[in-house]
Amino acid sequence: MALESSRSAFERARRSVGGGVGSGLRAAMPPHPLFVREARGAYVWDLDGDRYVDYVMAWGPLVLGHGDPRVLSAVSEVATKMQVVGTGHPLEYLAAEAVLEAVPHGERLLWSNTGTEAVQVALRLARAATGRRRVLKFAKSYHGWHDTVYAGMSEDDCDRPATPGGAGQSASVLDDLVVARFNDVQLAERLLSEAVERDIAAVLVDPVMSNAGVEAPTPLFLSTLRTLCDRHGVVLVFDEVIAGFRIARGGAAEKYGVLPDLSVFGKAMAGGFTQSAVVGRADLIDQVTSGVVHAGTFNANPIALAAVTATMRVLADPAVYERLERTSSEFEALVGAVLGSSPDFGSFNRVGSLLQYVPAGGATGLHGTSGLWAVILEGMLRQGFLFMPSGKVFLSTAHTTADVEATAEALDRLLRTL
Ligand SMILES: Cc1ncc(COP(=O)(O)O)c(C=O)c1O
Structure with a gap:
């Protein structure tokens, strides 16, 4: 070469x-x-x-x-009829039904374009539901490039003020993060037992550390997070932007049998086209009808949703x-x-x-x-x-x-x- x-x-x-x-x-x-x-x-x-x-x-x-020819033909058929419409169209719910059918905790979803965007939406829903501000994430895990989560990228940040992942990021949002260690049940227990005092709205976890070594969760880790979130009124969010529809059709929830309140999906869902989604509890998602803003010109565009529908059909096998x-x-x-x-x-x-x-x-x-x-x-x-x-x-x-x-x-x- x-x-x-x-x-x-x-x-x-x-x-x-x-x-x-x-x-x-x-x-x-x-x-x-x-x-x-x-x-x-x-x-x-x-x-x-x-x-x-x-x-x-x-x-x-x-x-x-x-x-994949099945994805391409679905996209070509739709692309000649409409591209982006700025109002409703049937693929919005057809694609949503196909995704919700595959995800064990899928009651409702919101469409976004990228994983980075959808993570922001999920955290906004968690903050609105709990009235709290901070997010517990795990050192080294990547959840997109926004200032609010691209921080705490080193084990040295655990249980300390988070450091930004790169230059030019706002220092003022770093206090929104609490950084724990993946698979460290004790540290999670300690930090979450003070969830009210620490103002923790959400736990944001990539269940397989897909950007930091690909590490499977220990048998107790995710279930302990689930129990702790229930006990302390915290919203459990799985970032399955990579794991979703890849490690199993129903993602980490299916593979490990632990159901989060919300999951963020992207990547594999649309067979190579741009689409992401926040999927989970209807009461959390429905906050978009009572004050939580979720917007985006290209959200749910027909071309990407044709790709989602076709991809999900193939993945059902x-x-x-x-x-x-x-x-x-x-x-x-x-x-x-x-x-x-x-x-x-x-x-x-x-x-x-x-x-x-x-x-x-x-x-x-x-x-x-x-x-x-x-x-x-x-x-x-x-x-x-x-x-x-x-x-x-x-x-x-x-x-x-x-x-x-x-x-x-x-x-x-x-x-x-x-
Ligand atoms: C686990 C995880 N979350 C979020 C993102 C951000 O997704 P996007 O690149 O579509 O913004 C990525 C991207 O690689 C990711 O791997």
Whole structure:
């Protein structure tokens, strides 16, 4: 893989697009971001025409791979009839019914566009319902880039004033956060037992730490959060923007049997189109009819909701999740075995079709993962395998056993040269 055209495209893009790529985190790709001219199934083709097995899957949405024909035909049919209408249309409730049917605690939903937006809506609903201000989140977990939640990104922030995730963020909203540690039941118990004094409205948790190592919750963790939230009048919000419809059709609630008050979904729900939702208790959601503002010009646009309806129809087939589980466990076994040949090579954590590389003695990170990963990332790219800077690995129903076997062989070749 020469990567030549991507290098010159990146240089050109940097002259017109801030940072050269549409989302800052994508720039962390060594030697530079890949520029793609076509994407189909499990593959992308770069500007030179070289093909890559894609484990980025657009950072999560593409559970069905690129360009699933069932999603595309639903979108094309609607796109010729209407694009965005600024009033009601049947896909609003047809898509909502399909989502609510899949989510165990799905009584009602609100449509938004991105995960970042939907998280803000969920927190607003929790504050309105409780009359409290603060949100308990877990160190390192990512809930979008807004000032209100992109903070407390380090374990050092636990039970201390949260620090902002980046420059230019407002210090005045940091006091709205209380930071706990994922899977630390005792700390959660201590902080939530003072929920009234601490003014805690919501617990916001990514149930599988999908941006910080992919960590499964311990058997007691989520159920203890549920009990504590009930006891202390706190709204439990699952951020399932990545986990939703990926680790199970009904997301974390189905997989772990703990029902939150609200869940935030995005990514996988719309098969590659822009859509997110806050799903959960009707009494919380219905506050939008009594003073809580939820707005957005492009909310519930017909094109995205055609994609949601088609995607949810495909995801209703249990064979989808059987296939995802089979290919993902093959990846874990075969590619993981190559890493297992030396204690220095690191390993993978996995929950369903979501994996993350964990370096030996190193740390995973939103912007990039330390240790050997940068070497693996570039070495695999040059052999035709596209991974993410953070070391996360997304599989889809389009990936095959042959793709996974080829990945393991390429990684083995690479590691032997070190
Ligand atoms: C767990 C989680 N929550 C929220 C978000 C924000 O979603 P979006 O990028 O659509 O704004 C993300 C994005 O990656 C996420 O992974």
